[in-house]
Amino acid sequence: MNEQEHGRKIGDVILKVENISLRFGGVKALTDISFDVREHEIRAIIGPNGAGKSSMLNVLNGVYTPQEGVITYRGQQRKDMNTHEAAESGIARTFQNIALFSGMTVLDNIMTGRNLKIRSSFVEQAFWFGRARREEIENRAKVEEIIDFLQLQSVRKTPVARLPYGIKKRVELARALAAEPSMLLLDEPMAGMNVEEKQDMCRFVIDTNDQFGTTIVLIEHDMGVVMDISDRVVVLDYGKKIGDGTPNEVRNDPEVIKAYLGAH
Amino acid sequence: MQFFFEVLIAGLLSGVMYALVALGFVLIFKASGVFNFAQGAMVFFAALTAVGLKEEFNLSLWVAIPLTMVVMIVLGFAIERIVLRPLVNQHDITLFMATIGLTFFLEGLVQLIWGSTVRKLDLGIPDVPIEVVMSKTGMLVSQFDVIAAGICAVMVALLAILFNKTKIGRALRAVADDHQAALSVGIPLQHVWGIVWAVAGIVALVAGLLWGSRNGVQFALTFVALKALPVLIIGGFTSVPGAIVGGLIIGASEKLAEVFIGPYVGGGIEGWFPYVLALLFLLVRPEGLFGEKIIRRI
């Protein structure tokens, strides 16, 4: 796929990562990684197991603090992000191992995604009065749009612990989308899914990108999916960047081929 | 200054006994990740059972103690079977609350069997100052405390051997490191947990006998055992040396605080001082002196 098919326009660079290194004790998780992400594009990060992909995502939204390097997001340069700032500046994400709030219903889970839009204090909420009630209803309406978009109507009031795996992944996407993010980080959104579920999820990712113009950075193992939906791909191996470019460029990069042949 | 050392030594020696209780916690926590709130109740349970057997059936103490040991072993395996096995893979908080339930159950059960009166326990170790020390330095150091400390040292040594030199010990360490991996190489997890609880029961018995012979076997023993909590916080939940050092710190500091700060604030600060100390400690070093720093992954 390319830009024309999407009917969208890839904009300027909005996120730039320069010379990031991350260590856990003596273990080097990432070494000197640099790449950028343009507005509205789908950017994939691939690599064999243990290549540092999830660590990279965790650096992007501030879960991990890199020892070296700079992140520039929307013109603001940061040594490191903190998670809250990242969320407030419009970065949302999903997790590799589903990180839903298991004790809550689907609806409540998605509502948590709207928490930054809520201004009323807990005292107002206790009295269910005025602004608190109005906000609850407004945000509920927005959440319902997302429920429609991701076709989750039938499980709206089901506790997430009872849902099958594929649906849980979708609820997690819904929760991230509820924040109306400008950038969405997806950590293996299709891992462990069957073909049908994968197709659904692909559709949702593309639609999200298409309809809301959300910039997407995703980690994925399924090469078919990656090559199909992403605009540009970063390849990591052992914490180092070994390739960067369009799916076609990456596919033919001898270094990438070597890494993958070695790994499989 | 001499008085200071006297208090310090008394504190350190009673700290040894805190350490003994804490040791039971550490064993179970290391092997199964369960924070056993009932360790205190087990101390009470063991001590009261031993004294009860001795008094009600006119047994010699040296018959009653092995019998109680058997009871504690059976109890350990029963707890594993009835309480822990159904709760495998639950939140650690759930397991923690289950051991609170266990605490109440054991306290009720043992008092139902043996009654709630305070019973005296005489181990035949006199609680008198050691004369040699007194004549040389003029300090009062209780013979009982020293012997109790010696017994604790022997216990710790035995446990160290059990942990490091035996087959069971290897299995224990494997289980402590990684449940799944231990299972997959054929270590019978539940069996190991049963053993750990049984050993913790025996440690509780030793602690109970020592504490009991000093203060009488009574319900208040469970409060003494609660002090093991701050001990663990200071020493780290998974460390045997930590339990010992933590015990010494708590024992010494609470006695010093009581004697030197207590009079200015109305006394009785022994009751809470260890907890507040542990609390302050938590703010500085949450993983304890010897605990492993946990890196949380997502």
Next chain:
Amino acid sequence: MIYREAGQFKTTYLNDSQIFPIAQDRYAVAALLIVAFIAIPLFASQYFFSAILIPFLIFSLAALGLNILTGYAGQISLGTAAFMAVGAFASYNFMLRVPGMPILVAFILGGICAAMVGILFGLPSLRIRGFYLAASTLATQFFVVWCLTKVPWFTNYSSSGVITAQQINILGIPFDTPGEKYVLVLIIVSVMALLAKNMVRSNVGRSWMAVRDMDVAAEVIGFRIVRTKLIAFAVSSFYCGIAGALFAFCYLGTVEPEAYNLDLSFRILFMVIIGGLGSILGSFLGAGFIVLLPTVLSVIVHYTGLPNSVTSNLELMVFGALIIFFLIVEPHGLARLWQIAKEKLRLWPFPH
């Protein structure tokens, strides 16, 4: 066939987020409130008020407070009674030292004092979790009771350390008899339960549950962990503080700090576990259960001819066994059993 939601369509989100979305539930709750407010005050005996109903309501409120902290926000506390003590002794001192202090304001101020102590002792929860927190709340428990015992100012220099709660008089209406006190407690507890329900169905409640279920994810989507936990501590302690004040003013009358001991903390924790973690209704069910259990046990012991001394030990055993039983079989407690019963009823008589 009677308990159905068929035909009850929700046309607005406001309608859909009602506390009791099913009409039959609303009628049942209305009926219950009518009974509680009108029928019971007319017919119940003094003993029933002072030995069962008043403690039941007060413990329900305390359990509700603990449930907010432990059940909703996932922070375990063994210091509930300490927060209750702060509420009680603060209210007492406000009444004593501020002339013309209205009693309800004193209760609220007492609750706020408890909330501040809650925040102070909740601070460690920002760095620690699980049983570490249990130890830190134990510190609260022992420290607060010690403080109230040792600083004579708190008990107005009473030589025995016992205080006598002031008489209750609201806008010239005295609340002296058990029946009158019951009505006062019922009003306060009902209002506070409603406020709690509102909180847990709003953003603040979701923030608690999010931190409880997965704190890293909660942080990533923008909740502030620190603030969330401290609000939980404050609200929870506020509830416990009010419960503690009612415990002194409407139940015991004369009270010493030791009344708020570790045993009371455990008792309230048990109410929450047995009633249902993370359920408002569960707090009430658990409190009812724990208040009634000793009575029932003593009746059983009486009829089986066992000596009376057995009762208290049997009580400990039954408490302990029930805690383990519920944690294994139904971690969501009586509230969940009630819910299952309702779901069955909705399908009855066609279970498929």
